[in-house]
Amino acid sequence: MRTYTGVLDVPAGLPVSELDTPTLVIDLDAMERNVEQMAAFAAAHGVLWRPHAKMHKCAALARHLIEAGASGCCVQKVAEAQAMAAGGVTDIYISNEVLAHSKLKRLVALAAQLHASGGRLAVAADSVLAVEALAGHVRQHEQYQGPAPVDVLVEFNIGQNRAGVQTASEVLMLAQTVSDVPSLRFAGLHAYHGGAQHIESAVERHAVMQQAYAKVHEVVQVLRAHGLDVVTVTGAGTGTFALEAASGLYTELQPGSFLLMDAHYACVQPAAQQPVFEQALFVKTQVVSRATHHAVVDAGHKSHAIDSGLPMVWNGGAQVQYGFGNGGDEHGLITALAGAELPALGDVLWLVPGHCDPTINLHDAMVGLRGGLLHGVVERVFQVDARGALW
Ligand code: PLP
Numbered sequence: 001m002r003t004y005t006g007v008l009d010v011p012a013g014l015p016v017s018e019l020d021t022p023t024l025v026i027d028l029d030a031m032e033r034n035v036e037q038m039a040a041f042a043a044a045h046g047v048l049w050r051p052h053a054k055m056h057k058c059a060a061l062a063r064h065l066i067e068a069g070a071s072g073c074c075v076q077k078v079a080e081a082q083a084m085a086a087g088g089v090t091d092i093y094i095s096n097e098v099l100a101h102s103k104l105k106r107l108v109a110l111a112a113q114l115h116a117s118g119g120r121l122a123v124a125a126d127s128v129l130a131v132e133a134l135a136g137h138v139r140q141h142e143q144y145q146g147p148a149p150v151d152v153l154v155e156f157n158i159g160q161n162r163a164g165v166q167t168a169s170e171v172l173m174l175a176q177t178v179s180d181v182p183s184l185r186f187a188g189l190h191a192y193h194g195g196a197q198h199i200e201s202a203v204e205r206h207a208v209m210q211q212a213y214a215k216v217h218e219v220v221q222v223l224r225a226h227g228l229d230v231v232t233v234t235g236a237g238t239g240t241f242a243l244e245a246a247s248g249l250y251t252e253l254q255p256g257s258f259l260l261m262d263a264h265y266a267c268v269q270p271a272a273q274q275p276v277f278e279q280a281l282f283v284k285t286q287v288v289s290r291a292t293h294h295a296v297v298d299a300g301h302k303s304h305a306i307d308s309g310l311p312m313v314w315n316g317g318a319q320v321q322y323g324f325g326n327g328g329d330e331h332g333l334i335t336a337l338a339g340a341e342l343p344a345l346g347d348v349l350w351l352v353p354g355h356c357d358p359t360i361n362l363h364d365a366m367v368g369l370r371g372g373l374l375h376g377v378v379e380r381v382f383q384v385d386a387r388g389a390l391w
């Protein structure tokens with residue numbers, strides 16, 4: 001039983017200056033502008049948007065996005081789906097392969113629960129083994145009667161070379177396998193290219209995605225020629241969603257990071273006609289030690305993920321940098337370029353994490369600030385409901 005509640009005790013109305021460090025903070029004004037931009041983009045392009053909750057892992061944020069017009073949320077794991085459902089989200093897509101019986105059992109119980117309350121659960125699949133295992137669990141579940149309650153999207157490899165079946169004929173075979181099971185519905189295609197999201201050059205990213213769309217186009221044609229209804233074609237992340245929307249092939253976009261952004265996405269040149277999103281996720285940190293040539297802050301790699309690069313110092317200009325050097329788990333080293341001033345002992349720095357998803361998974365909660373980083377006040381605390389929900 002955990003007795004420490006830490007940052008969850010932060011009261012609404014607390015001035016930002018009194019917020020402890022290191023703390024993960026959301027600039028709510030910036031986040032809400034990002035939401036408005038994505039909602040307007042999706043409406044203008046006539047596509048659904050189903051933001052990926054693997055990024056924020058927070059049911060309150062998933063609900064906020066749905067209130068702004070999102071069709072539901074994506075998750076990667078059954079346990080994430082359970083956390084979102086427990087927090088009131090009713091339309092959930094597990095955009096990932098689920099194979100183990102322990103997981104399928106929970107998936108089917110959740111589908112029954114969502115279906116009974118007018119909601120919906122969908123899942124991706126890329127093997128006959130997974131579809132047959134899912135069908136077996138659905139048959140065993142006594143609450144399943146009536147129309148196909150579990151939607152299955154066939155994952156198609158469009159160039160990331162991660163999961164997904166490889167050819168149009170394999171997609172067709174798997175789609176037919178799903179359609180043959182009365183308690184499952186073939187709902188369409190999952191066609192996501194993770195590798196393309198972070199290609200920094202807009203021109204290169206565009207070229208990679210055009211090859212991917214050619215594959216999607218071919219598969220959709222083959223499926224329709226065989227009488228299969230392709231209701232949904234889903235994919236896209238923050239790097240490519242404008243291209244999927246323009247392709248005319250996708251019915252649904254699933255970007256996640258746009259909501260809060262991160263330092264690496266700041267380096268990804270937006271596609272033409274794509275909204276530019278603001279940084280809305282920060283680690284508030286304090287200088288706790290000063291040497292002649294560096295300052296030490298209390299945010300190390302237990303505060304922010306470093307898989308996509310080190311954080312950016314938001315209020316340091318280009319002159320002050322976060323380095324790793326002799327820092328570590330709990331310390332960050334701040335250096336300044338020649339001639340620039342180092343922060344003083346006690347100064348507050350705001351870090352933009354290199355990668356939002358794994359950073360959030362390091363924290364129990366995120367503090368929502370209203371009125372900016374300098375003079376804002378705490379509006380509410382967002383619990384990271386699906387933190388560590390890996391199974
Ligand atoms: N869809 C899938 C299947 C993903 O794996 C991811 C992220 O890795 C996303 C969507 C969202 O991408 P992003 O957070 O980069 O917008």
Ligand code: MN
Nearest residue numbers: 257355356357
């Ligand atoms: Mn990510």
